[in-house]
Each structure stands twice: as structure tokens, then as C-alpha cells.
Amino acid sequence: MRDQVTDHQKVNILLVDDQPAKLLAYEVILKQLNENLVVATSGREALEYLLRNEVAVILVDVCMPELDGFELAAMIRDHPRFQKTAMIFISAIQVSDIDRLRGYEMGAVDYVPVPVIPEVLRAKIKVFTELYRKTRQLERFNAELEDRVRARTAELEESHARLLESEQRRSLAIAAGRMGSWDWDWANGDWMWDEGQYRIFGVDPKSFAVSPASVQARLHPDDIEELRKAMAQFAKGVTSYEAEFRIIRPDGEIRWCVGTAAATVDKGGRVVRVSGVTIDITERKHAEERQNLLAREVDHRAKNALALAQSIVRLTRGENVKAYVQSVEGRINALARVHTILSLSSWQGAKIGKLVDEELAPYATGGQITLSGPEVQLQPATAQTLALALHELVTNSAKYGALSALSGRLALKWAVDDDLLTLAWQEAGGPLVQEPISKGFGTRSVIASIESQLGGQAEFNWRPEGLICRLSVPLSRHLSEPEHDPHPSAAHG
Incomplete structure (x- = not known):
């Protein structure tokens, strides 16, 4: 019989990796959750532990000798006790699209890209541990209720x-x-x-x-x-x-x-x-509905995040492997940062000030950047698209524009007029700017994402003294989160 889990009782989180250093890193990251962290250095060792214990979440490395993450996931799912156990794969960005789909078919509920962002990993693990704890409590409540009903019927x-x-x-x-x-x-x-x-x-x-x-x-x-x-x-x-x-x-x-x-x-x-x-039994019914909704929400978020990551990998260009890897990592990290912001709000939206701070923070140490504008709550789809657009702009500025020189300056201002959000990106003091003969991938991706995904407008003015970019995004348009390519026209440019 399963052990009952209370609100304050620790649950088991199984960490599976053949590299001790990575296991130690995961333990340090997840220590703040105050749960019982169990490590396994191989798939077989993980299976042996699972047969003896209940586990809330399994964090497993995809690439392991002898028994890799996919094979381990398939073996776990074949066991009746673990058909609903949450499994999160590490290093998903290093495997192919087919392997990712294979992972979801094997039972993975989420992927964590490399390098691991501590806050994102903790947030994901916390969601599944709380879901496990609430599920066990609901099972206990249901069992108690059924016992009472049977007892009453017998008495009557x-x-x-x-x-x-x-x-x-x-x-x-x-x-x-x-x-x-x-x-x-x-x-x-x-x-x-x-x-x-x-x-x-x-x-x-x-x-x-x-x-x-x-x-x-x-x-x-x-x-x-x-x-x-x-x-x-x-x-x-x-x-x-x-x-x-x-x-x-x-x-x-x-x-x-x-x-x-x-x-x-x-x-x-x-x-x-x-x-x-x-x-x-109204409260029980509502609890069941919330549990089902959360399960569907987790599945929906995982699929959307994977679709965005796939499009970034597929559409990114680079002069060489190193440049390609850097570009992909930068865009994935931008997506991870906005994902963290949205997770903290239970995916209700993101404040633009927080979004801008997260994307520009690595370049704001020398006093070169000034920001101004009212606080605006963005829908999740709008926040994701703007985060990627800001990432492209600031990365381009750091390589070729105002932020590539100590004398350069960047001013970012935003305002809202009649439900239309306008962002003005103005660079000055950097190297002499020449309008490019053809738009690069970054420019094309900004235009495509703003116009195609949000129904807005992106304008670029390549002044000699510095780039001016103006982004206009409607706020009142009810958008669903993209489940397709976020840069539909970029692939043809």
C-alpha cells in the first residue's frame, strides 16, 4: 500500500546521471526545495531504487552508457506503479528532433536545456513535486470518503x-x-x-x-x-x-x-x-478538475516550449559551428528567462519592466543603457515574442552597434496609447552605421515575429549615428500561444 504524503512530508526526487559532478550540481541547485534528493549513477541503479521506493519526480540525463535516458524511461513506463511518474530529461537541446519526439513518447513530461538555469530547474521540479503531493492527498481524501459512504450504507x-x-x-x-x-x-x-x-x-x-x-x-x-x-x-x-x-x-x-x-x-x-x-463532494470535484487542468497545462507548456526551441535550432545561422552554438544558446537562454518570469505568475502574463531588465541585464553594467516607460502586463505569447525580439536587438548591438563601444549609448522607451504598445530602440555614439544591403537573420526574425505572431509592426532606421528601431504591438488582441514556427517568414529570407 502506498505511503500517504502530508503537506509537510518530504518526497523523493531521483537524480539519474553517470557523471558525479553533474549529480552534485543538481543536488546543490535543488537543495532549496527541501525535498529528499536521491542520486543514481546508472539506469539500472535507478530502477533498483524505484522498485523499493515511491518517487515524485525523476530527473534523468538523456545520454548515459549501458542504459540511456530513453531506454530507462521506456522501462519505467512499462511498470504499472510508475506510469504517471513525472520524468524530466536533461540535455534535450543536444539531441535530434526525432529523439525529442521519442522522449515524449517514452513518457517525458519536460526537457531542461543545457546549460541548466538553476531557477528554471527548481521551478519545474517544484511544480511536479507539488502535483505529486496533491495527488497523493486527493487519493487519501477519496479513500476516506469512500470508507465513510460504505460505512453509512451498511448502517442504514x-x-x-x-x-x-x-x-x-x-x-x-x-x-x-x-x-x-x-x-x-x-x-x-x-x-x-x-x-x-x-x-x-x-x-x-x-x-x-x-x-x-x-x-x-x-x-x-x-x-x-x-x-x-x-x-x-x-x-x-x-x-x-x-x-x-x-x-x-x-x-x-x-x-x-x-x-x-x-x-x-x-x-x-x-x-x-x-x-x-x-x-x-463539491470540493473534491473541483480538486479533480484542477488536477486535470494542471496536467493538461503542463503538457501544453512543454509542447509549446519544444516547438519554440525546435524553430530556433532549425532557423539559426552561423559562420561556423562555434558561432552557431553561441547563437542558439543565446536564443534558448532568452526563451528560458521569459519562461521563468511567466512561471512565477502561473503563466498569467509578464510585466514589461521585468522582461526588459532580464534581457538587457548582461549589457547594463557600464551605464550605457537607459530605460523608461510605464508598467504594462503582457500576455504570455506577447512576452515570449518580445523577449526573443529584444534578444536579437541587444545581441546585434553588442556585436556591431552602440553597445560594442564604450562610448555607445542605448535608450529604450515604451508607451501605451489606445491599447497599442510602442517600443522605441535608439542607439548612438557607437561605430558608424551603414544600412545593410540585405537584412540579416536577426532583423528578419524580429520583423517576422512582431508582424506575423503579434499582428504588430517593426520599423528599422539605419542612421549613420546609430540604429533606431520602432516596435508596435497591439495589446487588446486575444492571442493564443504559438504552437508553430515563431519566425514563419525568416526561413525564406
Whole structure:
């Protein structure tokens, strides 16, 4: 039987890598989470640990001798106990597109690019450990609820003396406002509700007259027929039933309930009384919905991040391998930085000031950069696209523009006018600027991402004294996060 996990109990995080130095680095990064970190230097050692222990998250290196990360993931997923265990691959940026897809097919829920960013890795691991902890708690709550329902049903099938005893036990749940009981005289049609039953239905005992018609009026229309059929079964010899149903309170609120009922029969086998228990399970239903939503959200974010990373790798150009690697790493790091900002807000959006600071911070040490503008909350898709655009601009400036010389200056200003965000990028004091004969990849990617992804506009003015770039982005346009190439026209330039 699985061990129950409480709010404060540590969970196991399994770190799998054949290089001790990397394992030590992961332990240092994840130490702040205050969880139980377990290391394994091979896939076989990891499997041996898994067979003896419960694990919340597995962090595994893709490339390992003897048994690589893909093979390990497949073996783990084949075991019934670990079909839902979260697995995160390290070094995903070093493998091919086919291998990435293979990894997701093997059961990976996320990739962490190299070099590892501590804040990003901690944030990802924290999401899955909390999901594991909440899932275990929900399992415990469900088991406890099912035990209570079974116990109540058994009591209702016993004699009238046992029914009186069960009333005392139900009083504890009634006090919490989550359980109620009722009694129906099958012969004369009289109903009896206790205080908990009235509370669940949200009605006043002084004004609400209990009758088949008044009760049906409070039931959800989609559930009435099933409950009517269940009650009709009592006349055919059925002595108990259990069902989930919804009620609509007078204020319009919908509550989920589970109801159990048992019939009392006379010596001739005829039903004389039906008694039942109603339990409000709305919170449990909401918890299940949140868990499913989080699982879908994690899957959605992972696929989007992979799509962006794939397009960056595919479209980046370089004069040589070193230049190519540097360009890819720079763009991936820009994407990782905005991912961290969005994660901290639960992907509700990102403030532009924080976004600009993150992208320009490595170049802002000498007082060459000035920033000004109001605080604006950006949608996730807008934040991702602007982060990559700012990365291209500042990287180009550091190589060839104002930020390549100590005398150079950069001013970045932004403003909002009638839901239109305008960013003005102005360089001065650097090397003499000549308008390029053809647009480079960085320029083309900025134009493509701003115009194609956000429906905005990107203008470049190559003045001799310094570049001026003006980006205009609509804020009121409802955009979904890109699940396709973020630079659709760049590949053809």
C-alpha cells in the first residue's frame, strides 16, 4: 500500500546521471526545495531504487552508457506503479528532433536545456513535486470518503436501533456542513430532513416544505431522470443505491453530492421506509478538475516550449559551428528567462519592466543603457515574442552597434496609447552605421515575429549615428500561444 504524503512530508526526487559532478550540481541547485534528493549513477541503479521506493519526480540525463535516458524511461513506463511518474530529461537541446519526439513518447513530461538555469530547474521540479503531493492527498481524501459512504450504507441497512446510533455519528459531519440525512415514509409520503440536509441544499427549514416536487425543483435537470429511476427500483425489490448528482441552490450555485439510500421492508418484503445520506463532494470535484487542468497545462507548456526551441535550432545561422552554438544558446537562454518570469505568475502574463531588465541585464553594467516607460502586463505569447525580439536587438548591438563601444549609448522607451504598445530602440555614439544591403537573420526574425505572431509592426532606421528601431504591438488582441514556427517568414529570407 502506498505511503500517504502530508503537506509537510518530504518526497523523493531521483537524480539519474553517470557523471558525479553533474549529480552534485543538481543536488546543490535543488537543495532549496527541501525535498529528499536521491542520486543514481546508472539506469539500472535507478530502477533498483524505484522498485523499493515511491518517487515524485525523476530527473534523468538523456545520454548515459549501458542504459540511456530513453531506454530507462521506456522501462519505467512499462511498470504499472510508475506510469504517471513525472520524468524530466536533461540535455534535450543536444539531441535530434526525432529523439525529442521519442522522449515524449517514452513518457517525458519536460526537457531542461543545457546549460541548466538553476531557477528554471527548481521551478519545474517544484511544480511536479507539488502535483505529486496533491495527488497523493486527493487519493487519501477519496479513500476516506469512500470508507465513510460504505460505512453509512451498511448502517442504514441495519435495524432501527442501529439507525439511531448512526445518527450520533453523522452529527460530526453535519457540524462541518458537508453531510446530511433524510428519511422518507414510503406509505404516507412524509419526509424528514436533518439540519445538514437543509444546509447542503441551501434552503431555510422554516420556509422550505420538503416534498418530491420541491426536492426535484432543486435537482440539476440532467440528473433528475437517473435519480427517479433509482428510486423506482425500491418497488422492484432493490434495497439500496448510491449515486452522484448535482443540486442547484436558490442562489444559483451548483453543488456536487453523492447520495446513498437504503430501504426498510416489512415481513412481507414491502418497502415501508427509505433512509438516506447526502454528502457534499463539491470540493473534491473541483480538486479533480484542477488536477486535470494542471496536467493538461503542463503538457501544453512543454509542447509549446519544444516547438519554440525546435524553430530556433532549425532557423539559426552561423559562420561556423562555434558561432552557431553561441547563437542558439543565446536564443534558448532568452526563451528560458521569459519562461521563468511567466512561471512565477502561473503563466498569467509578464510585466514589461521585468522582461526588459532580464534581457538587457548582461549589457547594463557600464551605464550605457537607459530605460523608461510605464508598467504594462503582457500576455504570455506577447512576452515570449518580445523577449526573443529584444534578444536579437541587444545581441546585434553588442556585436556591431552602440553597445560594442564604450562610448555607445542605448535608450529604450515604451508607451501605451489606445491599447497599442510602442517600443522605441535608439542607439548612438557607437561605430558608424551603414544600412545593410540585405537584412540579416536577426532583423528578419524580429520583423517576422512582431508582424506575423503579434499582428504588430517593426520599423528599422539605419542612421549613420546609430540604429533606431520602432516596435508596435497591439495589446487588446486575444492571442493564443504559438504552437508553430515563431519566425514563419525568416526561413525564406
